[in-house]
Amino acid sequence: ITYHGGPTDKSKLRSIKALMNFRQDQNGYLWLVTYAGFLKYDPENDEFIPFRKNDFSPPSSPIVTTINKSSREPGILWVGYFRAIERLDTQTGTSKLYFPPLKENTPPITIIDESTKKNTLLFATWGDGFYEYNFEKGTLSHHFHQPGNSRSLTNNNVLAFLPEENGNLWIATTNGLNRVERRKNLIETVGTTHEDKERTDTPF
Numbered sequence: 349i350t351y352h353g354g355p356t357d358k359s360k361l362r363s364i365k366a367l368m369n370f371r372q373d374q375n376g377y378l379w380l381v382t383y384a385g386f387l388k389y390d391p392e393n394d395e396f397i398p399f400r401k402n403d404f405s406p407p408s409s410p411i412v413t414t415i416n417k418s419s420r421e422p423g424i425l426w427v428g429y430f431r432a433i434e435r436l437d438t439q440t441g442t443s444k445l446y447f448p449p450l451k452e453n454t455p456p457i458t459i460i461d462e463s464t465k466k467n468t469l470l471f472a473t474w475g476d477g478f479y480e481y482n483f484e485k486g487t488l489s490h491h492f493h494q495p496g497n498s499r500s501l502t503n504n505n506v507l508a509f510l511p512e513e514n515g516n517l518w519i520a521t522t523n524g525l526n527r528v529e530r531r532k533n534l535i536e537t538v539g540t541t542h543e544d545k546e547r548t549d550t551p552f
Contacts, residue, residue, distance in 0.1 A: 367381070371417045373417070423437055432447050448471075455476050457471050469481045525537075
């Protein structure tokens, strides 16, 4: 669906001027992440429905930052916020909010995806690597670049995930491609070199 707008719908154009991410559900509705908040677009009636407004007061009303569709459960969307994650059922309208135990200075969540591990999500925060979050147990693992360690991420700016059915994981960064080898519990570098950025936490 391409929305161009027209002379009578300037308010709609303003609503989606800063579009960061979007997904389409099984009923054809578009769910849009914008600087103004979280919007639902009904293409049949050509209507934008405000679903949640960004009021810049996380975590009680966190800022919407990204979205992805569940590959396992029809109708489920995973919504990323400033430092929170929501499981949204688009069929029933019900949702559950999770708060991973992140540090106060952790950057906002930028991308989110499902892991092949049960009840586990992958998400990245800009400039701080990526995380694996078991939302049932509340446990969190942090993975990032470590200078001199060729088995850590090549860069902390993570752009995309590609989970494999065997449990391995491909990770795109601003400094090349990485592959998590689960059986060896290490990160392999594909066709690039490591940047020299200091971290004090434990690497993968």
